[in-house]
Amino acid sequence: MAALLVLAVLAVTWLVPFAWAVLTSLKSEADAGASQITLSPPDGLSFEAYRKVLSAGDIPSWAWNSLITSVAITFITVATSALAGYAFSRVNFKGKRLLYAAIIAAIIIPPQLLIVPLFRQMLAFNLVDTYWGIILPQAFAPAMVLILKRFFDQIPVELEDAARVDGAGRLRVFWSVVLPLSRPILAAVAIFVFIGAWNNFLWPFIVTTDADLMTLPVGLQTVKSAYGLQYAQNMASAILAALPLVVVFLFFQRQIIKGIATTGFGGQ
């Protein structure tokens, strides 16, 4: 009983910032800026802040930029990691060990430390303020290659041999035998890459200066100062930005929880 009480208090504490943000976003600006805490604002609840943010702001276009870039990053990362993971797991090619060692070494390099040289490179490639500039440096993940390799290692080779005897080439075996068996892990990898890309701040912040190309997290950062004292609009934008991932979570709860539990990837 005591345990239940402690747990309930903690869970409520964890939900308070959400609840308070939602409540503020549903107030009129006058009520939101009033200096007392109130659950029943004098002006009543209103959707005014959401209407303003959605009609006047850049939020819809930033959300679009986030969606395009995150989907591209997810697609490219999953495809390249699966192909490379398969090569590491099943093919004995020259240079394999060298490449593998390089990947292991690269995992401890924090991408934050490469921002200066990467930005200079983007200038040289003419990719600053483009979708590709946001996408490419995020579209590969050494850790995911290792996770997928480990998964492919567990698939019995006999399953592939049968297809090969029938004359199927490597790509065909990969596509029609290995990938269908790997659906759960591919889904988990895709969800994590998507969440990471959708939420990433530092790199899109550095590579975009044009407000039309900003992703949602970067754009919101500019809104925060632009709105200044408009607390209700501020919270409405934050809620709108959080919403897509909450929906993703509700849909893919199982895969997300299983993904963390079995592979331990994620991490800020």
Place this chain on the structure above:
Amino acid sequence: MTTEEVTAQGKARAKRGETLAGWAFAAPFAVLFVLFLVVPAIYGLYLSFTGETLTGAGSGLVGFSNYVDALRDPDMWKSLGNTVWFTALSTIPLIVLSLALALLVNLGLPGRWLWRLSFFLPYLLASTVVVMFWSWMYNPKLGLINGVLEKFGAGPVAWLQDPKVAMISVVITTLWWTIGFNFLLYLAALQNIPEQQFEAAALDGAGKWRQLFSIVIPQLAPTTALLVTLQVLASLKVFDQIYMLTNGGPAGKTRSIVQYIYESGFTGYRFGYSSAISYLFFALIVLVSLAQYKLINRRSAA
């Protein structure tokens, strides 16, 4: 040709075929990996030995002078100190509290999915959103926290402006944001402990607390080791939430090393200098990783 020669030739051809296939599969990844990780890593190392600025003035090799300057730079040491302090302050509660939460939820109380959702939901948010929520919570006049304190006749506290409190506020926000990941890993590990162990212990007369310290915590040791490793490395790289909550203030009290790298490069335009600090910091990360690796291996060997 003898049969041996024929098979040798066939083997060589098969080997070439394997290499071709292997690289064909690995190429899309390898190209991105080399272009956007290996090349910038090498280019950054080169930059760190130059006097590069935005305008290109003062470029050319300058030997180790950027490194020497960095080691003599009080601001570099201060932001490094802040980062280590943040790591120390955040790692301990992020491990202990997440374990406590997982133990509580694992007791089998009703409403399991709701607990899981409450603690995990913040982990899904972008740092910008987290900071918007918490800037509002910490707002000196209108914020919920000071409002509640006021009801109890306490406060107000300048959460983000008071040099004594600002880092604690950053840690609280980080705790709220990231605990869900550790919590889920612990919860999964708890479910892997065989039930029989508890039954056997109960038969031997071990109470719940006794079971916690002699069964649960030792069984969770590998998970704890993994989480501490991930946590320390993640905390050392902190940037987003501090940059947006306090911009490193007040008076540089919360400025992290990544923010200092960012500022030297992108607002000070000292690309060479910024790269040198990156490499010094990278050396530190390698040392920390090696130390942790040794510690974990020694423990599991013992």
